[in-house]
Amino acid sequence: MASVETAAVPAGAGLGESLRRAAEAASVPLGSLVVAGLVFALFIWAVAGANPLEVYELMYTGGFGSWFSLQNTLQRAAPLILTALCTALPARLGLVIIGGEGALVLGGLAAAAMGLALHAASPLIVQLGMALAGMAVGAIWIALAGWLRQYRGVNETISSLLLTYIAIAILNQLVEGVMRDPASLNKPSTSHIGDANMIGLIPGTDVHWGLVFGVVACVASYVLMSHTTFGFAARMVGGNVRAARMSGLNVGLLTIVVCALGGAAAGLAGMVEVGAVHGRANGSLAIGYGYTGILVAFLARQNPLAIIPVAILLGGINASSGLLQRRLDLPNASVLVLQGIIFVLILAGETFYGRIRLFRRKEA
16 A cells, blocks of 8 residues: 555656645745735825835835946845844744844944954955954844743743843943943934944945845855755754654754844844945844844745845835935835834734635645
């Protein structure tokens, strides 16, 4: 009987199953995006009295309609890519980490402190030191949430969110206190790291190298989590913790290491914001990139490669807010409403996986 059943299985069943899952993984988020667009259009029309078609046209123009707007979008996408990894990597273990904003803030603060401490060194040494400092502090901050989850039973979602508020408080305390530049009167900030130590632009563009850092980090994360024994062990923990322990895996160490990797990515985003945009640490670091990165990770379904186009899409939406305000007198918060609708519908769309008849495996 076993031989008959085996013979009845089509030779391309494995390939067909992979294609079916890939189609389902792409179709459900896209469907959620379409529904979110319709809901937002209804909201704009009913509440603001604006023409939804005009709103979406301006969104496209402000985010992707010209070379200038596209470069602005890519600038905004760079930190989103890195903060999304802070959520996506721990999700492979079944953890929901939403503390990327805190890791970004402290990573930027550590990068600024290192840049000031090494100001007499060569620019390359300063930039390398800033990157290492930002990544180290971000890694420790998110690893703390993983440690609390693994060894104290504290919910990682709550702890990472509360750690974000603590991180912002630490930033405000230091930049308004011992690290404050006396010349920063209206907006407390640290001293400038120096123009020579700033991260330059990609040749031929107005986009800084932070975008390249993010793309490289996504590719490296994909290879690590999908094509190495370490990634296989992480996925095993995410699938069944008890089975992973019975297989001899050190679940606690895996949890802390993966959380640290995610935190390092968010910390690098903070370093990029200091080294390529602001030149100093101040309250501008906490502008929501870490929170938007959560949406990017969920929309990309925790796939590091899918994070790149999703971050560019949401970066374009954020970049269009100024144009919407100038042309239609819509508040900047309008795009935040759209992002909130997308997030809710992405979560609702999770219930459709495995239930859509078109994507079900046909039984013999």
